[in-house]
Amino acid sequence: DAGITQSPRHKVTETGTPVTLRCHQTENHRYMYWYRQDPGHGLRLIHYSYGVKDTDKGEVSDGYSVSRSKTEDFLLTLESATSSQTSVYFCATVPTPADTQYFGPGTRLTVL
Amino acid sequence: AQSVTQPDIHITVSEGASLELRCNYSYGATPYLFWYVQSPGQGLQLLLKYFSGDTLVQGIKGFEAEFKRSQSSFNLRKPSVHWSDAAEYFCAVGALSNDYKLSFGAGTTVTVRA
Numbered sequence: 001d002a003g004i005t006q007s008p009r010h011k012v013t014e015t016g017t018p019v020t021l022r023c024h025q026t027e028n029h030r031y032m033y034w035y036r037q038d039p040g041h042g043l044r045l046i047h048y049s050y051g052v053k054d055t056d057k058g059e060v061s062d063g064y065s066v067s068r069s070k071t072e073d074f075l076l077t078l079e080s081a082t083s084s085q086t087s088v089y090f091c092a093t094v095p096t097p098a099d100t101q102y103f104g105p106g107t108r109l110t111v112l
Numbered sequence: 113a114q115s116v117t118q119p120d121i122h123i124t125v126s127e128g129a130s131l132e133l134r135c136n137y138s139y140g141a142t143p144y145l146f147w148y149v150q151s152p153g154q155g156l157q158l159l160l161k162y163f164s165g166d167t168l169v170q171g172i173k174g175f176e177a178e179f180k181r182s183q184s185s186f187n188l189r190k191p192s193v194h195w196s197d198a199a200e201y202f203c204a205v206g207a208l209s210n211d212y213k214l215s216f217g218a219g220t221t222v223t224v225r226a
Binding site (some may be wrong): 043108 | 116118121136142144148154155156157158161162202204206208211213216217218219225
């Protein structure tokens with residue numbers, strides 16, 4: 001599997017606080033994705049990146065922003081966390097879009 | 113809009129019995145198809161994928177899947193289930209028309225009884 005790490009692995013925060021999740025990869029993959037996983041919904045795409053400083057929205061992007069200043073790091077920020085953002089967040093990477101996405105171990109976020 | 117349906121939310125199967133998980137999709141173009149497995153508290157692991165060619169694809173852990181264009185399906189099968197196959201299984205679909213961004217089904221949870 002691709003060398004993908006996510007930090008933190010678990011986080012509990014309060015409503016209204018900012019939260020940043022980090023995805024780090026060692027595969028030099030150009031494309032990176034953030035998903036959230038919720039029961040009954042599978043995984044849904046939040047944002048993705050197709051290169052340094054190149055990002056775009058996915059299907060559930062409201063309330064989230066991303067940044068990618070280096071190939072290896074893709075940050076997901078919740079500017080003001082809400083309880084509806086309690087979820088498990090997964091990062092994935094792929095060298096080209098028409099290829100297999102490899103997933104990180106996930107971050108479990110709880111917003112109280 | 114593209115969509116992926118896994119009709120079965122939960123399946124219980126006896127160890128040693130066969131397993132089939134259903135996946136249907138709605139896409140205009142030839143899709144790329146994937147099955148991933150997720151054990152509790154873990155990330156997603158690729159079981160198998162279909163991009164083109166032979167419509168019957170073999171994956172890891174003894175799984176196989178068949179792409180049937182006429183039925184818009186990509187069902188996953190295993191002839192004899194092991195207790196370690198208890199997990200959640202996700203079908204995912206991508207296509208050129210959507211820059212290969214993946215759409216996932218809601219998942220099927222498999223319970224294996226002794």
